[in-house]
Amino acid sequence: MSLQNNIMSIHISAKKGEIAKVVLQPGDPLRAQYIAENYLENAKLVSKTRGIFYYTGLYKGKEITVGASGMGFPSIGIYSFELFTEYEVDTIIRIGTCGAYTTDLKLFDILNIENAASESTYAKYAWEIENDILPHQGNVFGTINETAQELSLATKAINVHSSDIFYRKDPNVPAIATKYNCPAVEMEAFGLFANAQHLGKNAATILTVTDIIPTHEKISADEREKALKPMMELALESAIKSL
Numbered sequence: 262m263s264l265q266n267n268i269m270s271i272h273i274s275a276k277k278g279e280i281a282k283v284v285l286q287p288g289d290p291l292r293a294q295y296i297a298e299n300y301l302e303n304a305k306l307v308s309k310t311r312g313i314f315y316y317t318g319l320y321k322g323k324e325i326t327v328g329a330s331g332m333g334f335p336s337i338g339i340y341s342f343e344l345f346t347e348y349e350v351d352t353i354i355r356i357g358t359c360g361a362y363t364t365d366l367k368l369f370d371i372l373n374i375e376n377a378a379s380e381s382t383y384a385k386y387a388w389e390i391e392n393d394i395l396p397h398q399g400n401v402f403g404t405i406n407e408t409a410q411e412l413s414l415a416t417k418a419i420n421v422h423s424s425d426i427f428y429r430k431d432p433n434v435p436a437i438a439t440k441y442n443c444p445a446v447e448m449e450a451f452g453l454f455a456n457a458q459h460l461g462k463n464a465a466t467i468l469t470v471t472d473i474i475p476t477h478e479k480i481s482a483d484e485r486e487k488a489l490k491p492m493m494e495l496a497l498e499s500a501i502k503s504l
Contacts, residue, residue: 285325287356296493354466405467
């Protein structure tokens, strides 16, 4: 086999056919590993390039891939683009954590992201998309809402601020979050939605609130595994409905 046929993409070393049509995409490679080892049957590690793990296995008899995005638009921009194009993935569900700008949200809340607003130039310079707020793509957002009801999980459909910046000088809520009524902040949804919009693919983001910024409340390291399980299970159940 030639090198060209053996390598599908620059950053993911899985071979053709080793990535499912639906991918769950946490930021953290170890969270991808946790999901694969605890929820998937016959999970196979199909890529570990740069320490970014991708596993493919069966969930309730249907093939699912779970693999990390890394942090920020540059990282999820690369991985989601290569999944959509090189591996012909149809749907990516980002599963991650976020900080709340307001005490209207509580620790452990599960958020289904309706729109992502950002000051980032990612969409503009990558795809000539001028909007600074982008919606989820396709029908998976609705599938997540329906599945949450079936699982008796309380979820909130909100807008989120997708930021390039984790640390900043000004402690106030950024103007764009106020403008678009974004009660929480994370770092990837806008980039994922931009790629999916450009390519005509399906994309959603489910987040768990792990920090309340104004009160400095946060989920402890020991609580995180338990806290994230409902989000993981919601994503998996929604994923198999998307196949």
